[in-house]
Amino acid sequence: MNMQSSAPYAAMVLVQLSYGGSNILMKIALEKGLNQLVFVVYRHIIAMILLAPFAFVIESRKQRPPLSLSVMIKIFVLSSLGTTIHLNVYYAGLAYTSPTVASALSNVIPSLTFIMAVLLGMEKVKTESPRGWSKMLGTAICVSGSLVFTFWKGGYLFKSFENRPLINIYSTKGSSGEYRHAKENWIKGAALILTSHVAWSAWLILQAVVYKVYPARLSLTTLICFFASIQSSFLALCFARTPAIWKLDWNVQLLTIIYCGVVISALVYYLQTWCISHKGPVFVAMFSPLLVVIVGLFSAIAFAERLHLGSMVGTGLIVLGLYCVLWGKGQDNSAAQKPDEGKGLADDKTLEISINDHPLTNPDTGERK
Template sequence: MENGASYVAMVLVQLAYGGSTILVKIALEKGLNQLVFMVYRHLIAVLLLGPFAYVLERKQRPSLSFKVIAKIFMLSSLGTTIHLNVYYAGLAYTSATVASALSNVVPCLTFLIAVMLGMEKLSIKNASSQAKIVGALICVGGSLTFTFWKGGYLIRSLLKRPLISVHDTGQASDVLTNGKEDWIKGSLLILISHIAWSAWLILQAVIYKAYPAPLSLTALICFFASLQSSVLSLFFARNRSLWKLEANVHLWTIIYSGVVISSLVYYLQTWCISRKGPVFTAMFSPSLLVIVGIFSAVAFKEQFHLGSLIGAVIIVLGLYFVLWGKRKESLDNAQLENQKGVADCNTQEISVTTVE
């Protein structure tokens, strides 16, 4: 039952991220400042999660030491302040589908970091380890193909006009027409943001062991995220007009991101990481490409380079090599535990017989 709940939770997480990617892309194109957005969305999350965390986790929540606070502060820096600001900067240079496709490198990056930290075991002789290594290399190669090789032509949308236009000129929101330099710059920024996100997944698994209170942990992450973004805004968003909100796409994007992403999704991810580990949580990233790709093709009349589509396929192929390796490793471990249990039973039976 718990396994099924983890899968359902991660599918819901990716659906929520898909909606967020589209909304944020539109809002940023319409002039929403990303630091203002970061401050407001995380303040909303703190106000929502704080009371629930205080009431529901008052017995299980451990006391906060300076060491734990410092770790949570670093966690917030990686997963929110660094990751999101760099991600939104990259999103300004490229499309929502490109950003979603590049998120497929997160499972492999998370796996590689976990291996370096000793959280994942590798044995070259095992087929499962070989599959994970090959999958990680294929995934990295696919991301490079996606970023730098455009192919000979564009695969165009079937629509004559986009259903949603985020530019005043009435053009589609596809930035593939903005030039190769913008595409590469945006893709590299997004890849950097995903490195920070992968490190966030790993660090969250470590911190949860010292502070096993998912609601309180999520509230603290959002609190530090709003604090860090507020400090940055003193230098980069001092214009008061940037902070004024009206009933438009800016407001709805902030509310959606604060309530759904920073509150619900962060909590669900923390819950899944505590039960299944960071690599399991990262493995659901490919579904985001499908969700955002379909919407972008229909709503934005997005166009695709042949090389980018090939790169996306390579990324997914590499990911499922890693998935197969993880699945085989789990089955092998279960088989070893069963054999050990049978051996222990036989040992106990022999001991009883000897006594008699």
């Protein structure tokens, strides 16, 4: 394998490492007092400032159609689902659970998106073909795995690598372990994260509709960041009125804001779109379970996180279901390209919408992120 052919693989590993870093940094920053509404505002302002010059220079006026009221409303709703609702609910759930849980549950997004696409008639399921059954079975397994992950803990499977966390992100009062278990509510946290993924799946569906009427990707991303910053600013004025929480100091909170705004919103988005253009969305989605391994190992060592039996079984079912769905989608793509190679590109637009996961095509987050 030469350097050119291995570049997409290296890029996707870097993408998953970047998302793992954002999940871990966000968990630490939230425990240290970072307000999630303030974070979302600052993050999207940074992303907007970074992306706007590139959108203006790279995309000509011919690529940027005029903004009608109808298009503006669609972009506004798109921003509400994929950024404002998704991120704020996701980070609320992350505060009650661990980065490992959040990373594992992100694998249900392809199945949730597939269900929505079928209900809206954007995805066809052929029950007489193996690929159709693979997609339906994979969706059922994935959803079942998420329910097992959320509601069945069943005791600990094994102890952590460390008796005490190397990085203590919890209160120093009393035992850190006692405080952690009092603070954590895995069922509540997992339920909030799953709710955020429903909004993200709806964002993926609506993205296809908006992109047809406004095909300037960088400009669209900039507008999404603009509306997201306004929406989150309004929420922050209602629920985060304390002026002190807007103050930025040289600490982990500021590092998290800069990291997510620059690395996730700019670099990761570019790498993902580049990999999709070269290898297709199925290739990109295949790397999503790597995030669970990266975050799980780091959390077990640094945070002394102990994994539940139900969490391990649920994660296995989610990954199994994910690959069943991806296999079916891959077969759909191959079948579409056989009769007419020229039609494959058009058919792939539906494929990209249906299987992308939590952080794969989010132009301003990426989270699973």
